[in-house]
Amino acid sequence: MRQPPGFEQGAPGMVCKLNKALYGLKQASRSWYLTIQSALFDLGFTQFKADHSLFIRKSKIETIYLLIYVDDMLIMGISSSGIAKVIAQLNKKFSLKDLGEVKHFLGVEVSKTSGGLHLSQAAYIVELLNKVKMSEAKPCPTPMVSDLKLSKVEGEPTIDGKLYRSVVGSLQYATITRPELSFSVNKVSQYMACPLDTHWRAVKRILRYLSGTIDYGLHVKASNFKISGFSDSDWASDIDDRRSTTGYCVYFGDNLISWCAKKQKVVSRSSTEAEYRSLAHTVSEITWITSLLQELEIPMQTPPVVWVDNLSTIALASNPILHSRAKHIELDIHFVRDKVAAKEIDLRHVPSLDQVADILTKPLSLQFFTRLRNKLGVCSLASLELRGSVNLVDIKQAKEEKIQASWKDVLLGPLPMKLDKRKEMQHVACGPAILASC
Missing domain, CATH: 3.30.310 (TATA-Binding Protein)
Incomplete structure (x- = not known):
């Protein structure tokens, strides 16, 4: 150690004593x-x-x-x-x-599976549940009620604000491997300044959902080098200031690598404007990911594809003639047009039912939440170890392809090990919830 230049004191060789780490x-x-x-x-x-x-x-x-x-x-x-x-x-x-x-890194547990890696935060979630004394709480199937509308004024200020901020801050870190929590955690994070009892009940609902899905996490597997993204928004969803919610997710091959759920900074005058702002955030994230892959010398097979469920947004990004209808939109958002014109981004339409980013913009019912959660690649480590290398099949897709197979054949397939009757029955029983979509 040595004294900082210009602040030398005492004899040569002497140093300052640190009173603070x-x-x-x-x-x-x-x-x-x-x-x-x-x-x-x-x-x-x-x-x-x-x-x-x-x-x-x-x-x-x-x-x-x-x-x-x-x-x-x-x-x-x-x-x-x-x-x-x-x-x-x-x-x-x-x-x-x-x-x-590597087995643990910054609270993330890395487990090897037959098909890749499983990233979870089981120990962190258990510690969080013990902290709030909810380790024995009754599990909930979804992190938020589908028709829930939170507000800054509806409720009673009977909640310990310090505890609320501590728990919500811990939940934010849990979204590193649990993207399906992003919207619900972002929603309760908006009331940290003055939390009410309605907000605390929403937080407890998230904790109850975690208590039933402790070992869930992201499953990363070998895939192709294609980049694709899903962009969506929920127009004027906040009942206090009528701002929209942006949600997007980016895939590298079949693996989810980036996602976001946040409230927009300005009020959008139309659903098209809200969707367009979300698209701009998605394209910006994909642009950064593309530059990182180029430095990694990973070849891009095709231009990144962005799926949007709003046709007006695609027209606004592709057709400059519609500029007169969007004069109030900031100019920096129109960089999407340059990317589309340069064929660096390929915009395509996707039906709302297949919009994966929908889970990042609004609370959903159990059926849609489970289907989109599976598409995000969030699954249980126990289910992966049980199935081995079994390929999940979408029920709807199986019907369209006229695959004639019993439930047992679709769920089990060729197992690498022999199961006894009791384990086999458990395996069949847990299938339909996981089989909803892949």
Whole structure:
């Protein structure tokens, strides 16, 4: 350690005594980032422009990726010897602890399955339920009632605001692997300043839903290199200020990699304007993801496809003649037209029933919620381990293709192991809820 330039005091070699830990200082995070960044540059790593927390070191023999979050790191490479070499080099400058193959990272549990990886936060959710003493609460099938309308004025201010903000903040972190919670958590987050009893009941409903789906999480599997997105909005859904809700989700192949549910900053005069603003957010996110994939040297097979359930929005993004109808819309949103004209984005229409982003804009009934949750790739780890490599089949699709199979054949298929009668009956019984859609 040394004294900062311009503030030297006492004899040479003397340093200041810290009365506060470095983690508590405002500049501590910036100082640490510059230190680890300089160390990685010395080891031959280069930094990604699209994501400054991602570093890469390429050679003729191997390629190593390193992702940092404060003082936690993820290292990925082809050979274990190359990874061990990087760890040894970093260990000379910092005190490291090698945890081996990734199983936990920032509260996210990584489990290997026969078809890929399952990302969940089961331990974090259990801790949260114990914190609010709801570990034994009766589970709910959905995180929010389908006809619920929350307001800033309807209810009684009898809730501990500190507890409310603490629980809602914890729920926000749980959405890292639970995208189906994004809308409900975003909704209750809008009342942190003055929570009412109606808001607290909505939070408890989310916790009851979590108590019945503790081991649920995102399932990531091998897929193609196509990017697709779903964009949707709920026009004037907030009964207090009549602002719309934006929702989008982006897929890389069959895997969900980005999603968002948030209230728009301005009031939209029409449903087309609300949908257009949501589309602009979706295209902006896809543009960033595309630039990151280009730096990763992942080839793009086709232009990204964005599915929208509003034909007027597609016309507004594709036809400049309609500009007279949208003079009040900010000019920066019209960058979508440039992307469409340059064929960097392919806009297509999707029926409202198949709009996956619908789960991110409004509360849904159990039937639609379960179907869209499965399309997001959220499932139970126990169900994946039970089925093995079984392919789920949509009931509607099976009927259209005239697949003549019994429930048992559709659900079980060729199992890699032999089940006894009791386990077989349990497997059949839990099928229809999971089979609703894939």
